[in-house]
Amino acid sequence: MSFPKTIQAIAINKNGEVDVINKEAVPFPEHVPGNVIVKVNYGGVNFIDTYFRKGLYPAKSFPLTLGQEASGTIAALPTDEKVLNDKQYKKRGLKVGDRVAIFTSAAHAEYASVPWVKVFAVPNNVSLITAGAALLQGLTALTFITESYDVKKGDYVFVHTVAGGLGLLFAQLAKHRGAIVIGTTSTQEKADIAKQHGADHVILYPVENTVDRVLEITKERACMSSTMGLGRIRRFKFIRRKGTIVCVGNASGAVPPFPPLKLVEKNLKLLRPSAINYIVTPEESLQYGTELFQLIASGVAKINIYKEYPFTTEGAREAQTDLAQRGGKTFGKLIIKIADE
Missing domain, CATH: 3.40.50.720 (NAD(P)-binding Rossmann-like Domain)
Incomplete structure (x- = not known):
């Protein structure tokens, strides 16, 4: 499959207030041999996005595409033979066209290149908007109540x-x-x-x-x-x-x-702690990803979406403004719709 040279993304070119956020053209993400290419539909908005925007978490370089989680469909699989023959990779049974959620940087873009261990299959009875809203916070809650303190x-x-x-x-x-x-x-x-x-x-x-x-x-x-x-x-x-x-x-x-x-x-x-460091190995990611989506699919964990924002400069700025407002007018999850399903 051929891909475009550039894609649209929510990015910043310097640290600052919400006015540094823009929707702009960025290079198509590199298809690292061990990565999965995902066509993104929904991007979850999290406080960590505001930390990168403000500079509390430093950017390696600019422009920096924001977003740590998203959902969509697989557009291309890894090409590394070691990955393709890995037992843990095979357990996932990933195929082009599969619906997935991803836990990765630079997620608020039309396409994302994701290490395969950070790609999570979405059950048939869970929508992509729910999957995009659930992953980062769901994995955080689940790993914390299991490993930080076993509730x-x-x-x-x-x-x-x-x-x-x-x-x-x-x-x-x-x-x-x-x-x-x-x-x-x-x-x-x-x-x-x-x-x-x-x-x-x-x-x-x-x-x-x-x-x-x-x-x-x-x-x-x-x-x-x-x-x-x-x-x-x-x-x-x-x-x-x-x-x-x-x-x-x-x-x-x-x-x-x-x-x-x-x-x-x-x-x-x-x-x-951070959820990232609880989900490092392929075994950990498969265990927690499977458990989380089982809890969502069975109705134990209900994902409350506060608002869906458009994939525009204004939409991304509004989402971060709403999320960070002190005293908080929001409840539940904020999400950016990047493309139709």
Whole structure:
């Protein structure tokens, strides 16, 4: 199959505010012998896109195509014989035309070149828009509640900003494992949505004292596991002795310096993981990708899409503006429609 020399993409040529984002022509991605070429239909919008745009995560070079996840169909397979004969590659049974989700950089473009271990088959009963909205946050939630802290029945799990796309998945997956889920959010509308997605208790942090409410709910036993930014921990008052704190992302800004001796007060564990480093080997990617899409296909994990944005300069800028707005008007996932299915 022949491909064009250039494609349209959402890119930046320097770091800055949303006005540095443009839809522009970029070179067709290199078909590395071990990669799969995917024709993209939908691109999920995530806070990590804003980190690259602002320069919190440095770009290797400009122009930089944004996007860390997408969905679409396979346009070309790897050409490397070692890959084609690899047992793990063969297990996937990938074919041209297959519907897939991808976990890769430069995903918000008409085509993406993706290492085969980051290509995930999409079940027939899961739409491409759902797949494009689910992958990065779904893999984050699933790996964190398995490896950062193995959530079990009866655990208390606290999720800050529970009505966001990631928060809703944490709530659903933790609830599915039998945990009691406590979350925070900013409005009653978002609280209602969080409860519909598995949260047992939702605290409105603008008007309620989070620490007092958590201790009231848990009857002074405090949380077994906590998922939040360090700025919200408030001296760990509601984390139980030997509890676990999992710090996720930089939505509230870069994580500030932290004195490890604070952990001694309750023998706490503190982690700052990334899903990327939980899904490195072919075995890990197949395990977690298969499990995630089984949970979605069976209805255990419902993907709430807040809004679909057009594949334009204005659409991409609006999506990042909406996502990053403090106090957040959005709930669930934001997605850019790059091409018709």
